[in-house]
Amino acid sequence: MSENKISYKTxxxxxxxxxxxxxxxxxxxxxxSESEHLENWWGPEGWETETRKxxxxxxxxxxxxxxxxxxxxxxxxxxxxxxxxxxxxxxxxKKIVYTDVFSDEMGNSANDLPVIQVTIDFIxxxxxxxxxxxxxxxxxxxxxxxxxxxxxxxTDSQYKCLDDYLAQIQHV
Numbered sequence: 395m396s397e398n399k400i401s402y403k404t405x406x407x408x409x410x411x412x413x414x415x416x417x418x419x420x421x422x423x424x425x426x427s428e429s430e431h432l433e434n435w436w437g438p439e440g441w442e443t444e445t446r447k448x449x450x451x452x453x454x455x456x457x458x459x460x461x462x463x464x465x466x467x468x469x470x471x472x473x474x475x476x477x478x479x480x481x482x483x484x485x486x487x488k489k490i491v492y493t494d495v496f497s498d499e500m501g502n503s504a505n506d507l508p509v510i511q512v513t514i515d516f517i518x519x520x521x522x523x524x525x526x527x528x529x530x531x532x533x534x535x536x537x538x539x540x541x542x543x544x545x546x547x548x549t550d551s552q553y554k555c556l557d558d559y560l561a562q563i564q565h566v
Contacts, residue, residue: 398413398414398415398416398553398554398557399413399550400412400413400546400549400550400553401413402546404537404541406534407530407531407532407533407534407536407537408528408529408530408531408537409527409528409529409531409537409540409541409545409546410526410527410528410529411525411526411527411529411546411549412524412525412526412527413524413525413550413553414519414522414523414524414525415522415523415524415525415553415556415557415560416522416557416560416561417522417523417560417561417564418518418521418522418523419487419488419516419517419518419523420487421523421560421563421564422487422516422523422525422556422560423486423487423488423490423516424487425556425559425560425563426490426514426516427450427484427486427490428450429445429448429450429456431559431563432445432448432456432458433445433458434559435552435555435556435558435559435560436458436460436552436555437460437475437552437555438460438547438548438551438552438555439464439551439552439554439555440462440463440464440466440467440470441460441461441462441463441464441475442460442461442463443458443459443460443461444458444459444461445457445458446458446459446501447501449481450481450484451481451484452481452482452483452484453480453481453482454480454481455478455479455480455481455501456478456479456481457476457477457478457479457497457501458476458477458478458479459474459475459476459477459499460474460475460476460477461473461474461475462474474499475496476496476497476498476499476501477494477495477496477497478494478495478496478497478501478503479492479493479494479495480492480493480495482511487516488515488516489513489514489515489516490512490513490514491511491512491513491514492511492512493509493510493511493512494509494510494511494512494529495507495509495510507539508531508532508536508537508539508540509531509532510529510530510531510540511529511530511531512527512528512529512530513527513528513530514526514527515528525553527549529545
């Protein structure tokens with residue numbers, strides 16, 4: 395397991411998170427842009443992701459479900475969390491901009507949870523990749539709601555899964 399931690403700060407209604415992956419930028423970008431890769435690492439530790447629909451093009455959609463498969467996570471075990479991503483801008487292998495929403499199994503947006511505009515920049519750093527995520531919320535209150543829900547801890551856990559996955563596929 396990597397000891398690499400996510401760093402974060404808030405700027406108004408924007409959450410900025412940064413993390414370095416021990417893999418080249420092209421490979422890290424692939425891990426974000428191909429469903430067969432995403433399914434292998436997306437979600438916090440102890441959760442598995444299943445893709446329902448995947449279109450990695452501007453205005454394309456990724457509809458997915460994360461399921462807790464770790465019995466040690468107590469009440470979370472067996473729970474499902476559905477999400478939907480609508481890609482807005484794709485600049486291979488430098489940037490992905492998308493809208494992220496919680497959804498139901500049919501892909502309908504959950505109206506009581508925040509809509510997030512996310513920009514991910516992929517920056518090459520001597521064979522590694524620095525990820526800069528900027529998540530913009532409708533309001534400071536919506537940002538605080540997802541911070542209280544554990545978005546920073548969940549993203550950190552998810553990126554540990556990404557590190558492990560990148561280590562596996564680099565040596566294939």
